[in-house]
Amino acid sequence: MPNISLIIPNYNNGRYLDDCLKSVLNQTVTDWECIIIDDGSDDDSRAIIEKYCRRDKRFKSVYQSRRGVSAARNVGMDMAAGQWISFLDADDMLLPAAFEIMLHGASMRNADIVEGGTTTVHAEFRLPKLPAVFNPHAVNVLLYENLFTDLPKYCYNVAWTWRRLYRADMVKHIRFPENIEINEDLLWFLDVLAMRPLMVQVNQVVLYHRVWRDSVTRGAGPLGRVDQLLTVIERIDENRALPRYFLNSVIFNLMRCIVDFELNEINVDKSIMAPQLRRRLLAHARHIKMLPRHMRRFARLFLFKQYLLHLVYGHGTD
Numbered sequence: 579m580p581n582i583s584l585i586i587p588n589y590n591n592g593r594y595l596d597d598c599l600k601s602v603l604n605q606t607v608t609d610w611e612c613i614i615i616d617d618g619s620d621d622d623s624r625a626i627i628e629k630y631c632r633r634d635k636r637f638k639s640v641y642q643s644r645r646g647v648s649a650a651r652n653v654g655m656d657m658a659a660g661q662w663i664s665f666l667d668a669d670d671m672l673l674p675a676a677f678e679i680m681l682h683g684a685s686m687r688n689a690d691i692v693e694g695g696t697t698t699v700h701a702e703f704r705l706p707k708l709p710a711v712f713n714p715h716a717v718n719v720l721l722y723e724n725l726f727t728d729l730p731k732y733c734y735n736v737a738w739t740w741r742r743l744y745r746a747d748m749v750k751h752i753r754f755p756e757n758i759e760i761n762e763d764l765l766w767f768l769d770v771l772a773m774r775p776l777m778v779q780v781n782q783v784v785l786y787h788r789v790w791r792d793s794v795t796r797g798a799g800p801l802g803r804v805d806q807l808l809t810v811i812e813r814i815d816e817n818r819a820l821p822r823y824f825l826n827s828v829i830f831n832l833m834r835c836i837v838d839f840e841l842n843e844i845n846v847d848k849s850i851m852a853p854q855l856r857r858r859l860l861a862h863a864r865h866i867k868m869l870p871r872h873m874r875r876f877a878r879l880f881l882f883k884q885y886l887l888h889l890v891y892g893h894g895t896d
Contacts, residue, residue, distance in 0.1 A: 581609040617649070689775075768814065815829065
C-alpha cells in the first residue's frame with residue numbers, strides 16, 4: 579500500500595503534462611502512486627502518459643470520454659490505495675520535497691489535512707533545478723486551532739485542493755459535484771470541512787501553480803463564469819453543516835471573484851445581464867448586513883458597478 583495517492587485529472591494539457599509528471603517523479607518521498615485520469619483529450623496527452631507509465635509502475639492511467647474534472651477526480655479517489663490523498667492539476671508542478679514537507683507537517687500535529695504554500699508562475703515557466711534537501715527545522719507549522727475563524731485568515735484560497743494532503747479514510751467517500759465546472763473543488767472542500775478535521779499549514783512552498791489563458795476556469799467565458807459562480811453561491815447559502823459566519827466569508831470572497839472576472843477582463847462581454855445579476859446578488863442582502871463594515875462597502879460597490887455596466891451596455895436580456 580502506498581503512503582500517498584496523487585490524483586491528476588487531465589484534459590488536453592499535453593503542452594505542460596511532461597513538466598507535471600516529471601515533478602512527481604522527482605519527489606524525495608518515493609512511497610506514492612500517481613493516478614492520471616485522462617478526460618477525453620485529443621492532443622498528445624496519451625503518448626506522454628503512456629511514456630511515464632512504461633517508465634515507472636507507480637504511474638497508473640485511466641482513459642474516459644469527456645465527463646469533466648469532478649468525475650475524473652472521483653474515479654481517482656475510487657482507485658486510490660494510499661493512506662493520504664493528494665490532487666494536482668496537469669498544468670501545475672510539485673517542488674521536489676513537496677510530499678516530504680507536508681508529511682512532516684502532518685506528523686508534527688497528527689493532522690487530518692496539511693497544506694503547503696504555492697507560487698504562481700506564467701505559462702512558459704520551466705521547473706528550475708532545485709536542491710533536493712529537506713530541513714525539518716526550517717518548517718514552521720500553523721495549527722488551525724479554530725478552523726472556521728483561522729482558515730479565512732491564513733488560507734490564501736480555500737478552494738485550492740491541490741496543495742494539500744488529506745487522510746484517505748476521511749475524504750474517500752466525499753464526492754466532487756459533477757454538474758459544476760467552476761468552484762467544484764470549493765463545494766467538495768466545504769463537505770470535507772463539515773467533518774471537523776484537524777488541519778495544519780506549513781510555511782514552505784510545495785507547488786508551482788501555472789496561470790494561462792486557456793485553462794478551464796479562464797476558458798469558461800465571462801457569462802458562463804458568472805452563472806456558475808452564482809449557482810455555487812446559492813449552494814453555499816443552503817449549507818447547514820458549517821457556521822454561518824464562515825459561509826458568509828466564503829460567499830464574500832466569491833463575490834470578489836466575480837468582480838475580478840467581469841470588471842478586469844480586457845474585453846468586457848456586452849451580453850452581461852447586469853439587472854439579473856443584481857437581483858440574484860441582492861437575494862443575499864441579509865448576508866451582506868452581517869458582514870463587517872469594509873465588506874458591506876465592497877458588496878454595495880460591486881452592485882453599483884453592475885448597475886453602471888447595465889447603463890453602459892444597455893438592457894440586454896432581462
